Amino acid sequence: MIEYAFKGSKRYWSWVIILLLIIGAGVGTGVYQWFKGLGITGMGRDIPWGFYIAQFTFLVGVAASAVMVVLPYYLHHYKTFARMTVLGEFVAIAACIMCMTFIFVDMGRPDRILNVFLHPTPNSLMFWDTVVLFGYLVLNSVIAWTTFRAERQDITPPRWIKPFIYLSIPWAFSIHTVTAFLYSGLEGRPFWMSAILAPRFLASAFAAGPALVVVACLIVRKYTRYDPGVDAIRALGKVIAYAMTANFFFIGLELFTGLYSDIPHHVHHFEYLFLGHGGHAGLVPWIWTSVLLGLIGLVMLIVPKTRNNLSTLGFASVLVFVSLWIDKGMAMVIVGFIPTPLGYYLDYHPTLPELTISAGVYAMGLLIITALYKMAITVRERDLYPGG
Amino acid sequence: MYDSGKVITGLLAFAVLVTLPFWYTAAGGKGGFRPEPKLAPGLEGKKCVESKAFMRASHMDLLNLWRDEVVRQDLRVHFSPDGRAFEKSLTNTCLKCHSNTGEFCDRCHNYVGVQPYCWDCHMEKKLKGAE
Amino acid sequence: MDEDRRKFLKLAGVAALGIGSASLVKTVNGKERRSGKFPQALEGKRWAMVIDLAKCQEHEGCTLCMNACNQVHNIPHFDDPRHEIKWIWKEPFENALPNQEEDFLEQGVSKGPAVVLCNHCERPPCVRVCPTQATFKREDGIVMMDMHRCIGCRYCIVACPYGSRSFNWQDPHLGLGDINPGYPTRMRGVVEKCIFCEERLAKGKLPACVEACPYGALTFGDLDDPGSKVRKLLKSRYAVRRKVELGTRPGVFYLV
Numbered sequence A: 001m002i003e004y005a006f007k008g009s010k011r012y013w014s015w016v017i018i019l020l021l022i023i024g025a026g027v028g029t030g031v032y033q034w035f036k037g038l039g040i041t042g043m044g045r046d047i048p049w050g051f052y053i054a055q056f057t058f059l060v061g062v063a064a065s066a067v068m069v070v071l072p073y074y075l076h077h078y079k080t081f082a083r084m085t086v087l088g089e090f091v092a093i094a095a096c097i098m099c100m101t102f103i104f105v106d107m108g109r110p111d112r113i114l115n116v117f118l119h120p121t122p123n124s125l126m127f128w129d130t131v132v133l134f135g136y137l138v139l140n141s142v143i144a145w146t147t148f149r150a151e152r153q154d155i156t157p158p159r160w161i162k163p164f165i166y167l168s169i170p171w172a173f174s175i176h177t178v179t180a181f182l183y184s185g186l187e188g189r190p191f192w193m194s195a196i197l198a199p200r201f202l203a204s205a206f207a208a209g210p211a212l213v214v215v216a217c218l219i220v221r222k223y224t225r226y227d228p229g230v231d232a233i234r235a236l237g238k239v240i241a242y243a244m245t246a247n248f249f250f251i252g253l254e255l256f257t258g259l260y261s262d263i264p265h266h267v268h269h270f271e272y273l274f275l276g277h278g279g280h281a282g283l284v285p286w287i288w289t290s291v292l293l294g295l296i297g298l299v300m301l302i303v304p305k306t307r308n309n310l311s312t313l314g315f316a317s318v319l320v321f322v323s324l325w326i327d328k329g330m331a332m333v334i335v336g337f338i339p340t341p342l343g344y345y346l347d348y349h350p351t352l353p354e355l356t357i358s359a360g361v362y363a364m365g366l367l368i369i370t371a372l373y374k375m376a377i378t379v380r381e382r383d384l385y386p387g388g
Numbered sequence B: 001m002y003d004s005g006k007v008i009t010g011l012l013a014f015a016v017l018v019t020l021p022f023w024y025t026a027a028g029g030k031g032g033f034r035p036e037p038k039l040a041p042g043l044e045g046k047k048c049v050e051s052k053a054f055m056r057a058s059h060m061d062l063l064n065l066w067r068d069e070v071v072r073q074d075l076r077v078h079f080s081p082d083g084r085a086f087e088k089s090l091t092n093t094c095l096k097c098h099s100n101t102g103e104f105c106d107r108c109h110n111y112v113g114v115q116p117y118c119w120d121c122h123m124e125k126k127l128k129g130a131e
Numbered sequence C: 001m002d003e004d005r006r007k008f009l010k011l012a013g014v015a016a017l018g019i020g021s022a023s024l025v026k027t028v029n030g031k032e033r034r035s036g037k038f039p040q041a042l043e044g045k046r047w048a049m050v051i052d053l054a055k056c057q058e059h060e061g062c063t064l065c066m067n068a069c070n071q072v073h074n075i076p077h078f079d080d081p082r083h084e085i086k087w088i089w090k091e092p093f094e095n096a097l098p099n100q101e102e103d104f105l106e107q108g109v110s111k112g113p114a115v116v117l118c119n120h121c122e123r124p125p126c127v128r129v130c131p132t133q134a135t136f137k138r139e140d141g142i143v144m145m146d147m148h149r150c151i152g153c154r155y156c157i158v159a160c161p162y163g164s165r166s167f168n169w170q171d172p173h174l175g176l177g178d179i180n181p182g183y184p185t186r187m188r189g190v191v192e193k194c195i196f197c198e199e200r201l202a203k204g205k206l207p208a209c210v211e212a213c214p215y216g217a218l219t220f221g222d223l224d225d226p227g228s229k230v231r232k233l234l235k236s237r238y239a240v241r242r243k244v245e246l247g248t249r250p251g252v253f254y255l256v
Helices: A002-006 A010-036 A051-064 A067-075 A079-083 A085-106 A125-152 A161-184 A197-223 A230-261 A264-274 A284-302 A304-308 A310-335 A352-384 B002-018 B020-026 B052-073 B090-097 B105-112 B124-130 C002-016 C053-057 C064-072 C102-107 C125-129 C155-159 C208-212 C229-236
Strands: B077-079 B085-087 C023-028 C031-036 C047-052 C088-092 C113-117 C135-137 C143-145 C218-222 C252-255
Touching (some): A051 A085, A051 A161, A051 A197, A051 A352, A067 A085, A067 A161, A067 A197, A067 A230, A085 A352, A125 A161, A161 A197, A197 A310, A230 A310, A284 A304, A304 A310, B052 B090, B052 C031, C047 C113, C053 C113, C053 C252, C125 C135, C208 C218, C218 C229
Antiparallel strands (some): C047 C218
16 A cells, blocks of 8 residues: 555646755754754753744544544444544544654754663653553554555454554553643653643644644645545534643633642743743743634634534634644743743744754654545545546 | 566665675685784784684774763773783774784774764864874 | 772782672683772761751852862763753752741841752652662662663653752863862763762762862761761751651751
8 A cells, every 4th residue: 555655746746845955854854953962952051942842742642532533433433433443543643653753852862862761760651651642553553554544445343453442542641641740740840740632632632733724624625535524524613622622721720720820830821921030031922822723712612503514614723723732832831940940031032943854854754644645535535436 | 567576676676786885895805814914013922802812803892881881880891811901992902902903993994884973072182193 | 080099909808809899700701790888988878968958048149069070070071051960069048948937037047049960769759650769769768860871861850859960961071170080071862960979988988069168068978877976966956857748758857
């Protein structure tokens, strides 16, 4: 099947070449970073984690959210999702690989990555995160490959795959929970030290991931003859609406506990995030954009008319995705560091090399999605339109 | 499936090709080497922290042991089999005797193609001299 | 350095007899190797430091302890605050000991700076989160850093509630002047921090900062030993620690 990814129209190849160029720029900058050190990024002693880890956090959510199509289909035999499931799994595979790459580019000594396995440390959540993420990648790859190959040969998938599919469901929850634990178990960072962080992560992931799948499906519908199904796309719209509502609810809970209790350490972070402090307001425009886009998107998803119309649904999905990307991929990680443990305020600005490397990682993910989708769609177009 | 089989074979062949140097060394590529490390003047007739044969074969393992024992177990003295005691230190012990690292350590290492990364932190003089 | 070496060689003879030195047998490639400690090594059960703020603040702008540490440990200097490497430095009282300032206004120490360094916590969050055990707690309470194992993930920096850890954002040699050959330098990509001069304790010397302070503002000793200097100070004076509410149980005390 792999060969289908190597045959395509001019448009397909121009897209692939654009992605390859971005990847090339990312790799080049990555080599530069390896020789110069992480000092070429905007991170520093007070903001030790930045854009890379934030992208990682966001993408773990995208990876986990594949469960939102897998679960209804396999557990509730929701046949509407039949033609969409594999598309969701492919997004998860690409997201997993992007996550690992972001961790990798964030390491000071990537050459020593094996130390994580040579000296396994069960009390470190970083260790567990590596383990569950890797496991999730393997699980999804095996499941997607096996079921898809069976589908192509018109046979039912082998029985042994069932337990793996069932296992992948709690596993999806676990990867994002463990990622939240990475943050919420730190007594020194009050902004993250909240029991609601894991549910909040899951809610935002279950909105952002399906939003991405909706957009992907709409693109597939437009540019190929393959249709994942209008009903399926609409059903995903509902999933996003519920998840986004839960997300806002959880944020409200955080705000209440933090602000009403009036403990300075909690209030300071929220103050910096939403209002800025002493001339430092780096995240203020971002977070308000996020809130605004999220609210508009949510309203559009709740109102049945806009949710069922595919173009407004697509638009709302983009809004939700961007809103959550800002929330998790920009704000959430950075605010945890400001004010610093020593009480200082400062702003974080990702640098051009940092953004180039990140763009390279995203381009790699998109390339993986493109290639996998190309395979899947070529196979299905053949089934639907035999003889071309 | 026939085609994807070909692709996978191709990928595997590629992987083997790029890692060939490693396979070569693993398969005993360094066999039969005879570089002549030059002892620093004044060392003739003296003895290393262990026997010559042991040092030649296992100095890297000994250094790793020293490193772990010093940093992780706070054990800083090495006793050689004949009872002499040495401070376990790369710069303050090994390199005090073997002060001509270029003609001693490096000559061997260049020959077998290993580049211990220890010098990034452990040998300031050379770093300075090189600039 | 040379004096140390001579002293060591003299003592080595003693050590060879096995007097005063724990020895341990390890195998390298099938051969047994014996290891031990220096006989003059200072040993403790729970190393700690007591900082007399009033004494320290009498000498405004004094940086003797910091200079000594920077010099002994080859700590680079960078102008960009993002890339700074700091093992011991000064912070305003309210930044170092937030929410503890009002109570002691009359003594006046909350107006001046406080020396800060790694707290060598009894329950260190950095050790809890490290994925490779590159940072770990020794039996004598020192939170140690193995720069050979560190993968540079910086989770420990994220976890430390005191901002006591530094990362080598670039090649530290770029910010180094004269190098002390007695202690290794570092390279880009690893985390470092104060190690209570464990390399000096092993040779019977007090931490460099303590030795460098002519005013006796820094006192080092074993918290487990009721007769130690630190215990006596803590008995006679009121002391606070940084962010006790977190339960990390710091090993650095401030007399106020």
